[in-house]
Amino acid sequence: MALFSVPTPVTTILLDIEGTTTPITFVKDVLFPYIKENIKKYLLEHWQEKECQEDITQLQKQAEKDSHIDGFVPIPSAISDNETENMIQAVVDNVYWQMSLDRKTTALKQLQGHMWRSAYITGQLKGEVYEDVVPSIRQWRELGFKLYIYSSGSVEAQKLLFGYSIEGNLLKLLDGHFDTTVGHKVESKSYRNIADSIRCSPENILFLTDVVKDMPLYLVTQESYPEAVISFQLGFY
Numbered sequence: 001m002a003l004f005s006v007p008t009p010v011t012t013i014l015l016d017i018e019g020t021t022t023p024i025t026f027v028k029d030v031l032f033p034y035i036k037e038n039i040k041k042y043l044l045e046h047w048q049e050k051e052c053q054e055d056i057t058q059l060q061k062q063a064e065k066d067s068h069i070d071g072f073v074p075i076p077s078a079i080s081d082n083e084t085e086n087m088i089q090a091v092v093d094n095v096y097w098q099m100s101l102d103r104k105t106t107a108l109k110q111l112q113g114h115m116w117r118s119a120y121i122t123g124q125l126k127g128e129v130y131e132d133v134v135p136s137i138r139q140w141r142e143l144g145f146k147l148y149i150y151s152s153g154s155v156e157a158q159k160l161l162f163g164y165s166i167e168g169n170l171l172k173l174l175d176g177h178f179d180t181t182v183g184h185k186v187e188s189k190s191y192r193n194i195a196d197s198i199r200c201s202p203e204n205i206l207f208l209t210d211v212v213k214d215m216p217l218y219l220v221t222q223e224s225y226p227e228a229v230i231s232f233q234l235g236f237y
């Protein structure tokens, strides 16, 4: 457990998931292998559904943007019905390629969230949280802090992880969720968007994360409140 002092202007705690509330091993050894093992079956079963087709369209758009990246895997944009199997294979290959680079694209994360849904609902998956997470969150709430999640995993995937966790349904302990639709974690604009959305100022938000490059909030905060950065760095790392 890390001990740190929360600077006085902080009213809101924003939590990352992987490596912060949840062991990295749960994501790398349980959630991601589930996708790799089940993607082909999932696509074959859900291909005609609107949600699945929307996910494919987003993956295609992402593939167009990625065409400059070495080793990228294309997804054909228009294909006749009798070529569905080739198309599904292209999507599988693209998802495997994105996952091999641990890409955090919104398109990939949306599909993953939809795939995990039935596994959580049927009890095949249970979201892991570190043992100090629930007591800490309860204590912070008692002290009056608001609690939000900001993860690259989609909001739906976040709600599944906390809603079907090993400690039961934790969603009532959280005030809201943010994913890459507000922007990526390495971009300072994302933190401004979150602050605007919850109607507070960046210096009121303490972001807890295991990844140092996910820290532009501190650059945003530093403009008006340099002590917040110093206090966090001294305390948490």
Ligand SMILES: CSCCC(=O)C(=O)COP(=O)(O)O
Residues within 6 Å of the ligand: 016, 017, 018, 019, 027, 031, 104, 109, 112, 150, 151, 152, 153, 154, 157, 158, 161, 185
């Ligand atoms: C909703 S948990 C799924 C984990 C995931 O897909 C991921 O990319 C974790 O990223 P984080 O931003 O929580 O480190």
Ligand SMILES: [Mg+2]
Residues within 6 Å of the ligand: 016, 017, 018, 019, 020, 209, 210, 211
């Ligand atoms: Mg993390």
